[in-house]
Amino acid sequence: MNFLYCFYRYNYLFYLYYSYFSVRLAMAAKIIAVVNQKGGVGKTTITMQVAGALGKRSHKVLVIDSDPQATAVRWASSASDETPFPASVIDLSATGSKLPREARKFVDDYDYIVIDCPPAAESAAPQSALLIADIGLIPVIPSPPDLWGSVGIRQVIERMAAVNDLLQSRIVVNQCQPNTSLAREAIEILPEYGIPVAASILHQRTAYRQAAVFGGTVHDLGYKAAAAIKEVDALVDEVISCLR
Numbered sequence: 001m002n003f004l005y006c007f008y009r010y011n012y013l014f015y016l017y018y019s020y021f022s023v024r025l026a027m028a029a030k031i032i033a034v035v036n037q038k039g040g041v042g043k044t045t046i047t048m049q050v051a052g053a054l055g056k057r058s059h060k061v062l063v064i065d066s067d068p069q070a071t072a073v074r075w076a077s078s079a080s081d082e083t084p085f086p087a088s089v090i091d092l093s094a095t096g097s098k099l100p101r102e103a104r105k106f107v108d109d110y111d112y113i114v115i116d117c118p119p120a121a122e123s124a125a126p127q128s129a130l131l132i133a134d135i136g137l138i139p140v141i142p143s144p145p146d147l148w149g150s151v152g153i154r155q156v157i158e159r160m161a162a163v164n165d166l167l168q169s170r171i172v173v174n175q176c177q178p179n180t181s182l183a184r185e186a187i188e189i190l191p192e193y194g195i196p197v198a199a200s201i202l203h204q205r206t207a208y209r210q211a212a213v214f215g216g217t218v219h220d221l222g223y224k225a226a227a228a229i230k231e232v233d234a235l236v237d238e239v240i241s242c243l244r
């Protein structure tokens with residue numbers, strides 16, 4: 001029974017992937033999926049900061065909000081008419097496993113597509129996003145309970161990487177408080193996850209919360225947010241170099 005279930009599940013994933021393979025070859029946009037089953041770790045924050053920073057570098061960027069909470073959509077709609085969010089944002093949270101088919105409609109029109117996923121692992125949205133992604137970013141908060149809550153996403157990444165051979169992945173440390181021994185110890189054990197850890201770390205800063213309130217990125221806050229701008233730019237540079 002178990003064997004049959006696995007057999008059909010894998011065949012279905014292969015079918016889904018290869019039915020989109022011809023699309024992948026023609027794809028212009030690089031696809032970044034931001035995933036973690038743990039809630040509140042910074043998926044939407046990283047989606048919007050990375051997408052917005054890419055948009056500010058004159059790339060054409062689409063954010064796909066695959067989370068029914070629609071936080072990314074609300075974030076962009078908080079922006080003023082004078083300073084709109086520098087990427088398009090659409091709600092595809094109702095598409096579930098049809099996300100690859102829907103995303104296909106946009107791949108020729110954008111340089112980057114960033115998919116914000118709901119806090120789930122074994123659900124259609126993150127699995128579909130990882131099926132078509134070039135890179136999966138996994139935000140984690142460096143504290144033991146947050147790390148325990150993030151363990152399950154590793155199996156999903158491994159399963160999707162077995163089907164999507166273009167998929168890379170990076171853990172992104174978020175809300176880091178470097179002066180605490182807890183954070184230091186948590187960062188030390190991260191390599192045990194078996195997923196490469198991004199060199200760029202985002203620290204806990206009010207700039208990230210402020211950017212969400214006015215619907216922009218930390219870049220809009222100017223010199224007050226210099227440290228946040230620097231770390232977001234470093235993360236974007238790192239993601240771009242992975243995708244080359």
Ligand SMILES: Nc1ncnc2c1ncn2[C@@H]1O[C@H](COP(=O)(O)OP(=O)(O)OP(=O)(O)O)[C@@H](O)[C@H]1O
Pocket residue numbers: 038039040041042043044045046067069071117118119174175176202203204205206208209212
């Ligand atoms: N580096 C940071 N510094 C300070 N606050 C942060 C940082 N990253 C995220 N936050 C705040 O933490 C909260 C949760 O972040 P966010 O909504 O991005 O997480 P999420 O993983 O998308 O949550 P969910 O699982 O509910 O979708 C938000 O209030 C956000 O502003």
Ligand SMILES: [Mg+2]
Pocket residue numbers: 043044045067071116117
């Ligand atoms: Mg979110």
